[in-house]
Amino acid sequence: MSLPSGRPPTDADSVLGARPEIVCEPSSLEEAAEIVGRSARDGKSLVFVGGGTDLDLGRRPASLDVVLRTRRLDRVVEHAPSDQIVVVEAGVTLAALARTLALRGQRLVLDPPLPERATVGGVLAANAFGPRRARYGSARDLIIGISFVRSDGRLAHGGGKVVKNVAGFDLPKLMVGSLGTLGLIATATFRLHPLPEETVTLLSRGLGAPDVWTLTGRMREAQLEPSSVVGLWREDGRIDLSVRFEGFARGVAEQRERFVSMVSGETGSRCDELDAAAAESLWVRHDALRRAGSVRAKLAALPAAFATLVREALAPLFSALERPGFVWYPTLGLGFVTGEPRAAVDPAGAIASARMSLGAGGGSLVLEAAPESIRNRVDVWGAPPSAISLIKSVKSRLDPTRRFAPGRFVGGI
Amino acid sequence: MGTASAALDLATRMAAVVGARHVIADDSELSTYECDGLTGARVRPRLVVLPASTEEVAAVVRIAAEEGIPVVARGAGTGLSGGALPVPGGVVVALSRMRRILEVDLPNGWIRVEPGVINLDVSKAIAADGYYYAPDPSSQSVCTIGGNVAENSGGAHCLKYGFTVNHVRGARIVLADGSVVDLGGPVLDTPGYDLSGVVVGSEGLLGIVTEVVLRVLRKPQATRTFFATFPSTDEAGAAVSAIIASGIVPAAIEMMDRLAIVAAKAATGVDWPDVGAALLMDADGPLAEVEHTSENAIELARRAGAIEIRRPRDDAERALMWKGRKSAFAAVGRISPNYFVQDGVIPRSEIARVLREIESLATSVGLRVANVFHAGDGNLHPLVLYDKTLPGQERAAEELGGEILRLCVRSGGSITGEHGVGADKAAYMSVMFSEDDLDTMGLVRCAFDPEGLLNPGKVFPTPRLCGDRPGPYRPHAAETAGQAWRE
Numbered sequence: 001m002s003l004p005s006g007r008p009p010t011d012a013d014s015v016l017g018a019r020p021e022i023v024c025e026p027s028s029l030e031e032a033a034e035i036v037g038r039s040a041r042d043g044k045s046l047v048f049v050g051g052g053t054d055l056d057l058g059r060r061p062a063s064l065d066v067v068l069r070t071r072r073l074d075r076v077v078e079h080a081p082s083d084q085i086v087v088v089e090a091g092v093t094l095a096a097l098a099r100t101l102a103l104r105g106q107r108l109v110l111d112p113p114l115p116e117r118a119t120v121g122g123v124l125a126a127n128a129f130g131p132r133r134a135r136y137g138s139a140r141d142l143i144i145g146i147s148f149v150r151s152d153g154r155l156a157h158g159g160g161k162v163v164k165n166v167a168g169f170d171l172p173k174l175m176v177g178s179l180g181t182l183g184l185i186a187t188a189t190f191r192l193h194p195l196p197e198e199t200v201t202l203l204s205r206g207l208g209a210p211d212v213w214t215l216t217g218r219m220r221e222a223q224l225e226p227s228s229v230v231g232l233w234r235e236d237g238r239i240d241l242s243v244r245f246e247g248f249a250r251g252v253a254e255q256r257e258r259f260v261s262m263v264s265g266e267t268g269s270r271c272d273e274l275d276a277a278a279a280e281s282l283w284v285r286h287d288a289l290r291r292a293g294s295v296r297a298k299l300a301a302l303p304a305a306f307a308t309l310v311r312e313a314l315a316p317l318f319s320a321l322e323r324p325g326f327v328w329y330p331t332l333g334l335g336f337v338t339g340e341p342r343a344a345v346d347p348a349g350a351i352a353s354a355r356m357s358l359g360a361g362g363g364s365l366v367l368e369a370a371p372e373s374i375r376n377r378v379d380v381w382g383a384p385p386s387a388i389s390l391i392k393s394v395k396s397r398l399d400p401t402r403r404f405a406p407g408r409f410v411g412g413i
Numbered sequence: 414m415g416t417a418s419a420a421l422d423l424a425t426r427m428a429a430v431v432g433a434r435h436v437i438a439d440d441s442e443l444s445t446y447e448c449d450g451l452t453g454a455r456v457r458p459r460l461v462v463l464p465a466s467t468e469e470v471a472a473v474v475r476i477a478a479e480e481g482i483p484v485v486a487r488g489a490g491t492g493l494s495g496g497a498l499p500v501p502g503g504v505v506v507a508l509s510r511m512r513r514i515l516e517v518d519l520p521n522g523w524i525r526v527e528p529g530v531i532n533l534d535v536s537k538a539i540a541a542d543g544y545y546y547a548p549d550p551s552s553q554s555v556c557t558i559g560g561n562v563a564e565n566s567g568g569a570h571c572l573k574y575g576f577t578v579n580h581v582r583g584a585r586i587v588l589a590d591g592s593v594v595d596l597g598g599p600v601l602d603t604p605g606y607d608l609s610g611v612v613v614g615s616e617g618l619l620g621i622v623t624e625v626v627l628r629v630l631r632k633p634q635a636t637r638t639f640f641a642t643f644p645s646t647d648e649a650g651a652a653v654s655a656i657i658a659s660g661i662v663p664a665a666i667e668m669m670d671r672l673a674i675v676a677a678k679a680a681t682g683v684d685w686p687d688v689g690a691a692l693l694m695d696a697d698g699p700l701a702e703v704e705h706t707s708e709n710a711i712e713l714a715r716r717a718g719a720i721e722i723r724r725p726r727d728d729a730e731r732a733l734m735w736k737g738r739k740s741a742f743a744a745v746g747r748i749s750p751n752y753f754v755q756d757g758v759i760p761r762s763e764i765a766r767v768l769r770e771i772e773s774l775a776t777s778v779g780l781r782v783a784n785v786f787h788a789g790d791g792n793l794h795p796l797v798l799y800d801k802t803l804p805g806q807e808r809a810a811e812e813l814g815g816e817i818l819r820l821c822v823r824s825g826g827s828i829t830g831e832h833g834v835g836a837d838k839a840a841y842m843s844v845m846f847s848e849d850d851l852d853t854m855g856l857v858r859c860a861f862d863p864e865g866l867l868n869p870g871k872v873f874p875t876p877r878l879c880g881d882r883p884g885p886y887r888p889h890a891a892e893t894a895g896q897a898w899r900e
């Protein structure tokens with residue numbers, strides 16, 4: 001019953017408070033498969049770590065022997081610019097990949113916070129996303145192929161290297177958001193997009209919640225196609241709404257004009273075009289808001305239910321947090337609440353109220369980060385979804401001895 | 414008990430669920446269901462049952478599960494890979510009675526429908542409000558949403574808008590044991606695995622979809638279409654590459670070669686010239702953007718060697734251009750007594766080379782191949798022409814179809830871009846996937862349907878058993894029948 005070779009852990013290698021016995025950093029897929037396969041034979045449990053940007057997600061693993069870090073699996077295996085696809089190893093960071101792709105005028109349109117640290121494998125496993133999801137979809141819409149190391153150490157592929165392909169079950173979709181509980185993502189193949197000729201970021205300051213929803217609906221009615229629509233909550237309870245248009249210069253200019261007049265017509269507010277530096281700092285502020293605080297909750301609701309969400313979910317959460325922040329994606333119906341626990345306030349009650357309201361509309365609240373004191377009191381995932389028995393069945397077929405992050409995912413699987 | 418009386422018993426049980434007139438047991442009526450769009454493969458089912466609700470589907474599947482009888486779900490039967498081909502001795506669950514639109518929520522961009530709803534009827538239901546459902550398979554006026562979900566159907570416009578899977582937010586499915594599960598829903602990011610993403614395109618092997626939540630889109634502000642002719646597919650292929658490389662994402666870009674153009678003209682009366690190749694391109698989106706991309710694409714097509722560019726003067730002319738394209742499959746019947754429709758994918762940068770190689774493969778066996786396909790995403794649809802009255806030609810055509818698939822995989826592509834694997838291409842799955850890949854997909858199948866009762870014999874090249882059921886060894890039905898074995 002030996003452990004694979006690696007280095008002793010430091011505090012930084014702990015996952016949700018669980019400290020491994022050893023940390024492995026394989027430099028090839030073969031080596032990674034060997035570590036997983038060997039751990040399987042010896043009954044060792046594993047957690048896979050990329051850039052660690054979403055390491056707080058999930059419950060504390062019930063056991064943890066090996067942390068496998070993917071940072072040395074960092075090759076861009078193939079970039080075919082004319083086919084607009086790229087094959088990358090899991091440990092490549094989004095920023096490094098963006099630099100490679102930009103040389104040929106292309107990009108992978110996945111823009112979660114912390115691109116210098118976030119790895120392709122981690123982004124897929126956590127289903128992380130950013131503002132451009134509004135137009136380009138999330139990881140599931142951009143991934144076209146995957147390979148992963150199974151619990152028996154064998155390498156399995158799904159999908160392919162062409163955008164259009166319906167051969168076999170969609171294993172890439174299965175792996176997106178599976179949080180390392182079904183296998184180690186080894187490589188991923190993505191559909192790419194051209195870098196836009198022009199990008200414009202517009203900002204309408206200090207809107208009320210109803211204005212945000214009204215403008216979102218009007219934009220759609222007017223057939224505008226923004227690549228990002230983001231509401232940033234301000235301390236005074238108003239919302240700064242930022243909208244980004246990307247594409248060819250003529251199209252961007254025309255959409256900008258129409259949006260600016262729409263804002264003044266609908267709300268009487270001004271809408272400013274930000275210069276490059278101001279736009280950059282706005283998106284930095286967005287990323288910072290997403291990552292602020294030791295408590296971070298992801299809220300999902302129907303877009304039109306925004307006012308209800310503000311009243312019934314946001315209000316109790318804000319009352320339980322110090323320095324609360326909120327980012328809302330009005331076209332998606334997704335948002336993030338962040339902050340610090342407030343002394344002498346029980347956050348469990350606030351989370352329960354928010355969940356009750358969101359759940360009634362078919363939505364959810366996932367606690368993506370929280371101190372142990374809160375984790376001990378509430379299930380970070382919330383009530384198991386109705387498909388939980390099927391989810392368990394999939395887990396038990398692909399990881400029958402339950403060694404991949406046991407207990408971490410939805411329903412404690 | 415004889416087979417006939419067993420079928421009768423089963424029919425009686427099914428009739429108790431759905432009503433006697435919705436159970437088909439009569440031999441001549443059953444023949445309607447013995448194939449789908451892959452008409453060369455025929456199996457007469459034991460029974461056809463037409464349930465009208467999720468509860469009825471669940472009850473029907475539960476009865477079949479108790480009896481260990483395989484179940485094949487069927488929509489409109491337009492599939493081209495034999496996905497709805499019945500299984501000997503099995504029950505066909507036809508979903509044509511489940512065609513209600515259950516809920517429309519345009520402010521939030523979704524619609525909930527039953528599986529028997531016809532693809533085009535989704536768009537029609539919301540057209541007056543300026544919305545539509547994006548996936549547009551050529552059969553969209555007859556094919557159903559349930560079948561689209563099973564096959565992950567595409568269409569000409571999926572280049573920009575994605576496939577069925579990108580437009581399904583959730584589904585209610587009946588599992589092989591008759592239990593009912595909701596996957597996903599109108600709100601994004603339900604915690605847990607993306608199982609609705611896995612069910613889409615699973616070809617009826619994981620469950621029977623009884624409700625689907627579809628994403629619907631606001632119609633684009635403008636659409637610009639042009640038709641360009643070229644001396645050969647080399648120049649047309651180069652034009653496609655140049656357009657994509659310039660950063661344009663066309664809504665659709667379709668290619669036809671000489672034979673396909675001849676066929677389309679014969680069938681629809683479009684006044685296209687006799688040329689080596691033609692492209693039909695749509696750009697859509699905000700007006701200024703579309704005018705820009707359309708003009709640029711035309712310029713790039715000219716530079717790549719276009720002979721003539723035609724722009725439709727009005728919607729009627731545009732519709733006629735698309736009619737020519739969409740009817741090209743059937744039109745090939747005008748120039749050949751028989752033909753196979755093949756479906757494979759290649760990297761789009763390989764289009765010109767692969768088309769030449771297909772032509773040389775065809776010439777070497779004395780056959781002709783017409784090509785009409787989705788060029789923007791490299792999804793080829795070679796139509797292998799033959800005359801089955803000539804000895805050996807049908808066989809040669811089948812073999813050529815197989816060679817074309819191998820060529821697609823060798824070129825870095827896929828054995829199917831939208832028609833599915835079904836019964837037709839199961840044998841080719843091992844050309845594209847390793848044994849470990851197939852085993853992994855088999856594990857997913859086992860998680861959903863451990864007895865392998867839903868649509869057995871499709872997708873996987875060899876029967877697979879799930880094993881590791883607790884308790885004493887019990888032979889699986891497939892083992893007893895000699896169709897499968899344990900290692």
